[in-house]
Amino acid sequence: MSNIRRSVIMENNKKRVKESFYLMDSDADGYLDYHEMKAALKALGFTVKKSYVLTIIRMYDKHDCNKICFDDFNYVVLEKLNKRSSLDEIKYAYKSFINDSLCDKITLEDLQRLNEQLECNLTIEEMKLMIKEFDMDQDGSINESEFIEIMTNFGI
Numbered sequence: 001m002s003n004i005r006r007s008v009i010m011e012n013n014k015k016r017v018k019e020s021f022y023l024m025d026s027d028a029d030g031y032l033d034y035h036e037m038k039a040a041l042k043a044l045g046f047t048v049k050k051s052y053v054l055t056i057i058r059m060y061d062k063h064d065c066n067k068i069c070f071d072d073f074n075y076v077v078l079e080k081l082n083k084r085s086s087l088d089e090i091k092y093a094y095k096s097f098i099n100d101s102l103c104d105k106i107t108l109e110d111l112q113r114l115n116e117q118l119e120c121n122l123t124i125e126e127m128k129l130m131i132k133e134f135d136m137d138q139d140g141s142i143n144e145s146e147f148i149e150i151m152t153n154f155g156i
Contacts, residue, residue: 009089013081014074020044021070031067033057044077045092090151094144105141106131 024040025032032040034053041048060072068076084092097106097114111127114120122130134142134150142150 010078010082013078016044017074017077017081018070020077021073029067031065031069032073033067037068037073040073041077044081045088045095046080087148090148091144093151094147097147103141105139105143106147107141 020040020043021032024036026036034057037057038048038053056076057066057068060068097110098104108127108131111130115122115127131140131142134146136146
């Protein structure tokens with residue numbers, strides 16, 4: 001991976017960590033409790049166990065309040081994010097696509113929703129062509145293996 005690409009990924013990770021922290025800090029006290037931290041980690045694509053979250057909180061809890069501050073959360077999570085492989089990142093992206101989907105595949109409806117959210121201004125025909133081009137099993141949607149194939153073949 002090129003240094004430029006790694007740098008872009010690291011900057012992107014910093015933004016994602018900050019957004020996740022402040023989005024999940026429901027009481028806006030500058031700390032995450034157990035439930036908030038678990039939700040923040042899940043939002044970042046991590047599968048976490050209760051024992052892991054509690055261990056991290058205990059390790060960094062300076063005020064004995066069972067919470068973790070942004071700086072410590074940032075340190076722990078950025079380290080984990082930066083160690084993730086490209087395949088892990090692709091799988092995380094795929095899960096983002098199917099987050100609100102009724103099935104575990106990217107459908108035309110998923111693309112339409114993302115098109116609106118990201119203001120890409122793609123036409124329905126363009127989105128249909130995207131699915132048709134990459135839908136190897138011709139079921140009208142993109143499954144995880146097809147998505148991985150797309151992303152790896154295009155050097156993303």
